[in-house]
Amino acid sequence: MQNRKIDWKKYIYTFFITAIIFGTAIFISNYFSQKKLAEIRSIQDTISIDILSSETQFSLLEELSCKDVTTEVLSKELGNLEEKLAYTEKDRGSTDSEVQTLKRYYSLLQIKDYLLMTKISQKCDKTPISIVYFYSNKGDCEDCEKAGYVLTKMRQDYPELRVYAFDYNLDISAVQTLISINKVENKLPALIIGEKVYYGFQTIEDLNKYLPELEELRKLKNATSTQATTTKIK
Amino acid sequence: MKKETQNLFEKKLKKFPTVTIIVPCWNEEKTITKTLNSLLNLDYPKNKLSIMIIDDGSTDNTWNVIQKFKNKKQIQMFRKENGGKYTALNFGLSRVQSELIGCLDADSYVHKDALKNIIYYFEDKETMSVTPSVKVWKPKKIIQMIQKVEYDWGVFIRKMFSYLGAIYVTPGPFSIFRKEVFENLGGYRHAYQTEDMELAVRMQSNHYKIVNAHEAVVYTVAPDTVKKLYKQRLRWTYGFIKNVIDYKHLFKREYGNLGIFVLPLASISIVSALYIISIAIINLAFQIFDFYSKWSAIGFELTKPHLNFDWFFINTSFMTIISIVSFMGILALLFIARKMAEKKFAFSMDLVYFLTLYAFISPLWMFKAVYNAIFSVKTYWR
Numbered sequence: 001m002q003n004r005k006i007d008w009k010k011y012i013y014t015f016f017i018t019a020i021i022f023g024t025a026i027f028i029s030n031y032f033s034q035k036k037l038a039e040i041r042s043i044q045d046t047i048s049i050d051i052l053s054s055e056t057q058f059s060l061l062e063e064l065s066c067k068d069v070t071t072e073v074l075s076k077e078l079g080n081l082e083e084k085l086a087y088t089e090k091d092r093g094s095t096d097s098e099v100q101t102l103k104r105y106y107s108l109l110q111i112k113d114y115l116l117m118t119k120i121s122q123k124c125d126k127t128p129i130s131i132v133y134f135y136s137n138k139g140d141c142e143d144c145e146k147a148g149y150v151l152t153k154m155r156q157d158y159p160e161l162r163v164y165a166f167d168y169n170l171d172i173s174a175v176q177t178l179i180s181i182n183k184v185e186n187k188l189p190a191l192i193i194g195e196k197v198y199y200g201f202q203t204i205e206d207l208n209k210y211l212p213e214l215e216e217l218r219k220l221k222n223a224t225s226t227q228a229t230t231t232k233i234k
Numbered sequence: 235m236k237k238e239t240q241n242l243f244e245k246k247l248k249k250f251p252t253v254t255i256i257v258p259c260w261n262e263e264k265t266i267t268k269t270l271n272s273l274l275n276l277d278y279p280k281n282k283l284s285i286m287i288i289d290d291g292s293t294d295n296t297w298n299v300i301q302k303f304k305n306k307k308q309i310q311m312f313r314k315e316n317g318g319k320y321t322a323l324n325f326g327l328s329r330v331q332s333e334l335i336g337c338l339d340a341d342s343y344v345h346k347d348a349l350k351n352i353i354y355y356f357e358d359k360e361t362m363s364v365t366p367s368v369k370v371w372k373p374k375k376i377i378q379m380i381q382k383v384e385y386d387w388g389v390f391i392r393k394m395f396s397y398l399g400a401i402y403v404t405p406g407p408f409s410i411f412r413k414e415v416f417e418n419l420g421g422y423r424h425a426y427q428t429e430d431m432e433l434a435v436r437m438q439s440n441h442y443k444i445v446n447a448h449e450a451v452v453y454t455v456a457p458d459t460v461k462k463l464y465k466q467r468l469r470w471t472y473g474f475i476k477n478v479i480d481y482k483h484l485f486k487r488e489y490g491n492l493g494i495f496v497l498p499l500a501s502i503s504i505v506s507a508l509y510i511i512s513i514a515i516i517n518l519a520f521q522i523f524d525f526y527s528k529w530s531a532i533g534f535e536l537t538k539p540h541l542n543f544d545w546f547f548i549n550t551s552f553m554t555i556i557s558i559v560s561f562m563g564i565l566a567l568l569f570i571a572r573k574m575a576e577k578k579f580a581f582s583m584d585l586v587y588f589l590t591l592y593a594f595i596s597p598l599w600m601f602k603a604v605y606n607a608i609f610s611v612k613t614y615w616r
Contacts, residue, residue: 002441004441004490004491005490021556021559022556025552028555029551029552032550033550087547091551146527149532153532
């Protein structure tokens with residue numbers, strides 16, 4: 001008959017070691033999570049300042065020539081922010097309150113940038129190369145993921161193209177106003193290109209057709225790069 | 235453990251008890267000669283060791299092969315109608331007179347010091363059974379190399395369970411018992427073809443002490459195809475589930491570490507393994523679906539490697555950190571286990587095969603065993 005005394009001390013030690021490991025994991029995870037949120041907030045602040053700066057530039061436009069208005073940096077920053085925000089949304093879930101707040105702020109920044117770009121384009125007599133994209137994360141939009149891939153690819157190919165993405169269901173009055181002004185129906189994905197609204201999944205070829213300026217841009221780019229290569233060879 | 239090993243070599247055995255090793259065999263013509271030779275080569279007084287071969291109605295040449303040993307004084311051989319391994323063992327048990335009884339599967343080989351190393355542990359009067367360290371015999375194929383790592387792991391785990399008084403399997407290859415075990419508790423049972431587990435839990439149920447002699451090495455021929463391995467593991471896992479259900483009264487404090495820790499943990503580990511595997515399969519399906527929808531949207535394109543590294547995209551979720559810690563823990567245990575089983579740590583490809591492939595093949599029998607246990611589907615050995 002064997003002695004079956006349980007050494008409870010060992011169990012308590014094991015419990016504490018496990019608790020320390022789990023506690024440390026929670027602490028590290030929270031620490032990085034907070035740092036990531038802080039980084040997003042800091043990017044948003046930078047963009048906010050950039051927009052303010054562009055707006056100020058715009059107000060001064062009367063005295064400035066069109067070529068002095070710089071907007072390229074902002075476009076890159078918006079892309080960077082969107083990438084990080086999408087990652088955070090996937091990580092923490094779209095219902096997370098932090099994510100919701102950040103998305104609201106991001107949507108406002110996008111609208112401001114969109115308005116500014118429209119004004120600059122009118123003033124400087126340029127066609128704005130932009131796509132306003134409405135999606136839904138509620139599971140009621142089958143093609144939204146595919147549309148997202150297409151728009152990301154378009155932005156990679158044409159950094160000059162501004163893509164403004166809005167959650168159709170986001171509870172923020174500015175977005176809802178944008179929806180009602182453009183009479184966007186709840187048939188997602190929906191794209192506003194120029195002044196026209198397109199519903200359903202659009203392929204890369206479709207978008208190229210709706211935005212002939214992109215083709216011109218490509219031609220111009222090719223010509224510049226060929227010229228640069230030729231100069232180099234010389 | 236070091237102290238224990240040191241004692242073993244310094245201390246000479248006070249006496250050599252009489253031992254009988256029962257070798258049940260059924261169609262083992264290829265391995266039986268080597269098995270018997272390894273037994274005859276054991277470093278143990280010849281007059282104290284008998285070998286009893288029970289041919290359980292082999293349909294191949296096994297009976298003829300073993301005839302070449304008929305002049306060996308130590309060996310007795312019997313032939314009976316086929317009835318399954320446990321009937322062959324019981325057939326032998328009814329004819330045994332020695333103080334200690336062991337069994338050895340006919341596809342396993344013993345190291346010449348194995349018996350001596352085991353007998354040392356019987357000097358403790360409380361010890362009723364001693365299990366050895368089981369290792370894989372000359373692994374050649376990848377599937378056998380994977381099992382080598384698994385068996386090395388088993389060497390470590392069995393010793394830990396031994397310290398906790400919680401061994402719940404007395405493996406077919408070379409576990410040795412006092413005769414009283416069978417006199418008091420009866421012989422082997424069918425036990426869903428896992429008679430070696432049933433006997434161990436029956437002993438635990440009666441508070442009989444089982445210890446492990448990690449220095450006693452036995453080699454077993456591991457299945458060399460996925461199909462054979464699947465059948466073996468299905469039998470083991472199914473047998474474990476059914477025996478645990480039959481002996482559920484062991485989940486109590488009076489059964490010490492076995493009742494409150496080892497058996498609950500072993501049971502939970504099956505459920506958690508199935509859960510993790512299911513999650514992994516679902517995630518994989520989602521990724522394939524994502525890849526498909528990306529492909530149908532923009533066609534196939536190689537993603538450019540991110541030249542600007544951004545720490546932001548490193549996954550720092552709680553689950554990721556715990557997974558990394560667990561993985562490091564597994565690596566550390568594999569290191570210790572290998573050091574214990576092989577006496578030194580040497581990196582070899584089998585570790586890579588184990589870490590990369592085992593997770594893909596083990597679900598095969600786990601799901602089926604649980605399914606069979608729930609729906610009471612009979613599980614066959616061969």
